[in-house]
Amino acid sequence: MTRSSCTVALLLAALCAAPSTAVALVRTPVTSVLTFTAQESPGTVWFTPPDTLHVRNEVDTGFATGDLTGAVTAVVNRDLGLDSGIGCGQRGTFTMTTDSVVWTGTFTDCGQSDHGINLVVAHATDGSKLLGRLIGQSDGTILIVGTVTTP
Secondary structure, eight states, rough: OHHHHOOOHHHHHHHHHOOOOOOOOOOEEEEEEEEEEEEEOOOEEETTTTTTEEEEEEEEEEEESSSSEEEEEEEEEEEETTOOOOOEEEEEEEEEEEEEOOOEEEEEESSSSSTTTEEEEETTSSSSSSEEEEETTTTSSSEEEEEEEEE
């Protein structure tokens, strides 16, 4: 065996014998309700004929209650057909500040206005991740149903 072959073999043996550094993940189901209470900025709004409403950078604030509790700020972008209420309704970014962490994430709603099923993905300052759905409720609140994965 040549010197370089021997070095490679020893390195591979050391890597294979190294103790595992895998971390067990904890997955916790969560359910919370978002209530938006104020529109801090209407953003930029325009219409495209015949009936499409466009909104960019609308800033809404409110709070979350339930398994995730805290203050929420969302920056919303919308493209809606006013006659049908259909389009890629809402998407944007948000932060949620809880007692222990700050969540930063994105959301997308391509369902019917106020009744669509949305995707939410967020990361917390402690390394946790949230993956879930946002479901618009008839009372104007938004239900979060998802899973938090904690390292």
